[in-house]
Amino acid sequence: MGRGVFVPEWEVEVTPGGPKTILHGTVEEVHKKLVKLNPNWDEEFFNTTASELSELGSGFELFTRDFQDIPDFAKDWDAPRSYCGGPWGEASVERILDGIGYLERWPGKPKNGPGPGNCGRVSCSWNSAIWWCNDVLEAL
Numbered sequence: 001m002g003r004g005v006f007v008p009e010w011e012v013e014v015t016p017g018g019p020k021t022i023l024h025g026t027v028e029e030v031h032k033k034l035v036k037l038n039p040n041w042d043e044e045f046f047n048t049t050a051s052e053l054s055e056l057g058s059g060f061e062l063f064t065r066d067f068q069d070i071p072d073f074a075k076d077w078d079a080p081r082s083y084c085g086g087p088w089g090e091a092s093v094e095r096i097l098d099g100i101g102y103l104e105r106w107p108g109k110p111k112n113g114p115g116p117g118n119c120g121r122v123s124c125s126w127n128s129a130i131w132w133c134n135d136v137l138e139a140l
Contacts, residue, residue: 003117003133012108014038016045026124027106045107095128103130112140 010030011020014037023030034041103123112118115134123130134140 003119006113006118006120008120008122008132009111010108011111013045014041023108026121027103027108028123028125030108046105089127091128092126095126096130099123099125099128099130114139 007024008026009022009024010027011022012030012034013020014034023033025033031041038044110120110122110132112120112132112134115136117133117135119131119133121129122132
């Protein structure tokens, strides 16, 4: 069974306390759109305290996969680079960890349709992509 690929959609505020809007793309693409809509977006949203950011994301959870079905070679994240085959080359684990940190601080809320096998690229920077896959039958 193959995987379906979708473009992520994000529920975000353009201005603090303003109405929420839906924008599509990776978090980096959505960020560019937000700054275009509100040139003060970075200052207004990323000058918040850590507790305010955690409150913004309190209704959303990410779940990790069960590693028992993953081959041993795919579990090793100690290497400085990770190569999964194909024409894409290596991804820097350091850049992936930076991307995860950015996503954790991001005040927008992503949406993913029902699975199984529904995947979208939520982040792509420094030649390192992060994909979010849904393998449950309900939308996330």
